[in-house]
Amino acid sequence: MNGIRLGLARGRIELRHIFVMPSELVQHFLPTVVFMVVIAFLRSAPLGGSTVPLGAVILTSVLGSGLCSGGLVLMTQTLAADRDDGTLLRAKALPNGMPAYLTGKTLVASGFALANVAIMLVYALLLFHDLALPGVGGWLTFVLVTVLGLLATLPIGAVLGSLFPNARVSAVIAIPILVLTGISGILVPITVLPEWVQWIAQVFPMYWLGLGMRSALLPDSAMIAEIGHSWRDWETFAVLGAWAILGLVLAPVVLRRMTRRGTGKAIQRVG
Amino acid sequence: MSVFDVRDLWMRYGSADVLTGVTFQATRGEVLALLGPNGAGKTTTIEILEGFRKRSAGEVSVLGVDPARGDERWRARLGIVLQSWRDHRHWRVRELLAHLATYYRPYRTPWPADDLIERVGLAAHADHRISMLSGGQRRRLDVAVGIVGRPELLFLDEPTAGFDPESRRDFHDFVHELSDFEDTTILLTTHDLDEAEKLADRIVILAGGTVIADGSADALSRRVDAAAEVRWARNGERFVHSSTDSTTFVRELFAQYGEEIADVEVRQASLEDTYMALVRDFESGAGDAALRQFQEVTR
Secondary structure, eight states: OHHHHHHHHHHHHHHHHHHHOHHHHHHHHHHHHHHHHHHHHTSSOBOTTSSSBHHHHHHHHHHHHHIIIIIIHHHHHHHHHHHHHTHHHHHHHSTTHHHHHHHHHHHHHHHHHHHHHHHHHHHHHHHTTTSOOOOHHHHHHHHHHHHHHHHHHHHHHHHHHHHSSSHHHHGGGHHHHHHHHHHTTSSSOGGGSOHHHHHHHTTSHHHHHHHHHHHHHSOGGGGGGSGGGSOOHHHHHHHHHHHHHHHHHHHHHHHHHHHHHOOGGGGTOOO | OEEEEEEEEEEEETTEEEEEEEEEEEETTOEEEEEOOTTSSHHHHHHHHHTSSOOSEEEEEETTBOGGGOOHHHHTTEEEEOSOOOOOTTSBHHHHHHHHHHHHTTTSOOOOHHHHHHHTTOGGGTTSBGGGSOHHHHHHHHHHHHHTTOOSEEEEESTTTTOOHHHHHHHHHHHHHHHHHSOOEEEEEOSOHHHHHHHOSEEEEEETTEEEEEEOHHHHHHHTTOOEEEEEEETTEEEEEEESOHHHHHHHHHHHHGGGEEEEEEEOOOHHHHHHHHHHHHHHHHHHHHHHHHHHHHO
């Protein structure tokens, strides 16, 4: 379809902007770099009850949570910002502009999230090369969790982005993401948290993204810190799949509503 | 055949009627200026024509299509320049225009990006990021984006806000070229009445949700009998007189003083005078009507 072809071209140009502009690079990748430095200090401290380094556990968990906090937040904030500054209205004024816009945005958000994952994955493999490389099964899980993770988070990000009244307010999305990161077993094993917190965490995709990545990349001896001492792969696919379906059903409805509503009045036209 | 045709258009937001029966048309190649005080419903009218807003009632046809049901092929025939854009900050000028041109390619032949950049006077900035453009340059880019698909109908909402006099002059020449050579029909709104007079073949004045005047600037000024200003000098002394029949006045002046008269200057009422008179008449009329209604209620 024409809109998708235009959107891919659009997304490629915008991705290039992220990767060639120093200000954009710093804004998007500074958190990743800071995090990687911190992890280097946790290289040798082992996870309680196993020989797996704590740094490796956290790094793989963040591979998962990064999909959520990176792609979703980028999607939410750019959608809200683009509604404010007229980008969306411009898209409406062009033939096939809206499908092209949404395709482009999806490509940018997933491209950014994947670049983040790739950087951290390479770093993880270099830093913890003494860990056994995941086998074919592990890589398969990794790919599945990554793809499902994007599907589970980007449409929801688009929905959130179209619900926020403006770009400034959309910045608050960072707060629930931060809270989720805290309770989802990303930085500390989830089993040390009270059980009711564990239940809340298990509703959202972030916990399952972290778990899925640990399942894919860590040796089975690291299961000791997990709920039920299991990787729960099927549960992971089920929950992420459910979020993906929810997002893919909701996003078109909410986006269509936003497109209808968003007219020039929203960007300060004088009657 | 008319390029757009608006008949008895109504628009209601909640309980407020913004448009109460707007009717006007444009023919091919015509430049139409839509004027009116703030809140008169200009933007709402344009947004309905652009297909961005659903009307409450009335018949609207734009390029033969109801804008509420316009498809992508229809959309490709329109060009839209809104008032304030801050979008695509990270893009470069040529990059954006070349990209947006590809949207039109399945339907028509867009402007080559470099020709268009040259035409709107941004050649020196073709490789600059859009965030680095000045207000006037940004505005010229907006116009370029609006016409990149060589539209048959172009909407310009306050196109020259922020232009310096020179770029304003350039822009006016450009609009004339578009309507003369490309046969583009143009609907523009502006608060610069001098600009409307220079650009528009026809002026439509919107006030209180209806069209209160529709005609050439000349026809409108005749309608309000606006006074012309006559200036002259006699024996080194300067005089000013305003008259609705300046020709007769000047004839009498010469009959009375003959060769003593020097430096005669007759300034016809400008569109600004006409506009002010029309809007004032309308508002006092509306005021009268409200007063009558009030009296009836209190009686």
